[in-house]
Every structure is written in structure tokens, then in C-alpha cells.
Amino acid sequence: MQALKSFNAKGVPVGSALMLGDAVVAIGHNQRFQKGSNVLHGEMDCIEQAGHEFDLSRATLFTTLSPCTMCTGAILLFRIPRVVILDSVNTTDFETSEDRLRAAGVEVVNVTHAPSIELNRRFQTDPDTRPKWTGDVGR
Amino acid sequence: MQALKSFNAKGVPVGSALMLGDAVVAIGHNQRFQKGSNVLHGEMDCIEQAGHEFDLSRATLFTTLSPCTMCTGAILLFRIPRVVILDSVNTTDFETSEDRLRAAGVEVVNVTHAPSIELNRRFQTDPDTRPKWTGDVGR
Numbered sequence A, B: 001m002q003a004l005k006s007f008n009a010k011g012v013p014v015g016s017a018l019m020l021g022d023a024v025v026a027i028g029h030n031q032r033f034q035k036g037s038n039v040l041h042g043e044m045d046c047i048e049q050a051g052h053e054f055d056l057s058r059a060t061l062f063t064t065l066s067p068c069t070m071c072t073g074a075i076l077l078f079r080i081p082r083v084v085i086l087d088s089v090n091t092t093d094f095e096t097s098e099d100r101l102r103a104a105g106v107e108v109v110n111v112t113h114a115p116s117i118e119l120n121r122r123f124q125t126d127p128d129t130r131p132k133w134t135g136d137v138g139r
Helices: A002-008 A042-049 A069-077 A098-103 A114-125 A130-136 B002-008 B042-049 B069-077 B098-103 B114-125 B130-136
Strands: A015-020 A023-029 A060-063 A082-085 A107-110 B015-020 B023-029 B060-063 B082-085 B107-110
Touching: A002 A015, A002 A023, A002 A042, A002 A114, A015 A042, A023 A042, A042 A060, A042 A069, A069 A098, A069 B069, A098 A107, A114 A130, B002 B015, B002 B023, B002 B042, B002 B114, B015 B042, B023 B042, B042 B060, B042 B069, B069 B098, B098 B107, B114 B130
Parallel strands: A060 A082, A082 A107, B060 B082, B082 B107
Antiparallel strands: A015 A023, A015 A060, B015 B023, B015 B060
């Protein structure tokens, strides 16, 4: 839903959520165009929205696209122990870090979520949106 | 100056600047307490302030403390080719990434800047500010 919200706002359609136990404690989405941000990828926006209140070292992070190096670094910094990834397919244009997360002891759960895969594929390949996408991953 | 500005505002005293050639194109400092941020370390705030206008793949990033995993990931994402670090000493509480930057082809320049080293040491060890510091690095 966060990814679609960002897509409908003409932003990069990557969304994220943080859960502690059964509770969603933060949600976020890419803010590159909505806030003119460089650093607020979906995962980063979500970690930002969580504020200082929650113990992220017990949280699960959900993301609709495999984390880039920056988001991976944030996951490691805040010791987030579990990451659920809905699309590990559309990763041609950036360095993925799933192996690095696993090597650091993070549990990486890959879910094949067709709507996320299709949304990312469309945004990354459509000539109208591809420049937005490549800028988002520093290309 | 950015680090001292943050320190005087009771924030985490890490500052950063981005240069393209001889021009400073962005400055920033840690915003953990000033903006209630998790992700705006000094380097991240600086990259954020740079906006979408500049080609970071030709920039030099200056930072008053060795980059954590998150900031390192952002440096790699945006292909920043050169990082100048003013304090590589006060790194006990977080995973440094200078070797990773070098392995990725980033030029890492270590400068022994006594005022930055002293400011970081003081903030990290003073019982009044240490909890702010450990929160900043996810501890």
C-alpha cells in the first residue's frame, strides 16, 4: 500500500514497514520526489518514522524491494534482526546486499510478491519513469 | 564548524561537507536531536542537503568522524569517490567501514584533526552525553 501510495504521487514506488511482534510501529515510502530527498528510500523513511521510541534490534523490516547499500547499512547500524523482501528480482541497476545481511546474521526472508515485482518492473523500465528510478539509485 | 554547531545545540557533534572542485556544495550535521532523526547522521544530512542538483560521483565528502555502515552505504550508493575523515580514533562503539570503502575503490583520506577527535571523545565518554551517542549508533 505504501509503494502504491508513492507511485500514485508520482514517486518511486518502494514501501516499507517495521513490526515489533504483531504491531506495526512504523510505515514509510520512498520520498525522493515528495520531499526532494536523497536519503529517504522506503526503508530509510520507515526507520525515520519509527523515531527514538522503539527497540529496532527486536523489529522486523518489510520492504517491497531488495535493500540497496545505504538501507542495508541502516539495517546493520540499528541491528534490525529480520528483513522480509517482497521483490528481489528488479535489482539490475543497484548493488544488492542480501548476502551481506545474511553474513551479518540478519534473517532475510524472500517473498515473491507479484504486485510489488510488477510495480517495480514497470517503474524501472517505463521510459517516463526510468530517469526518476536511476537517480534514486545514484545512476 | 558544523560539528561544533551541533554540539552547542546539544546534538551529536558530527559535521560534514561536500565539495565539487573548489566549491562547497552542501554542509550538514547530525540531526538526531535537532530533528528527532534516526537516519540524519552528519554525512547523511549533508548528502540530503545536496539535493538532486549535483553529481555526487565527482564530489569529495568531508566528515568529522569515520562513517558508520549506513553512511558508508550512502557513499557507495551515490558513488562518492573520495572521503576525507577527520577522526578515525573514536570508533569503539560502532562498526567502521574504511576498509570497505577502500575495497570498493573509494579514496579514503585520513586527517588527524585534534579538535574533532577531542570533541568526539568528550561527547562519547561524558556520562551526560554518552546515552545520546550510543542511541545514535543503535546501541
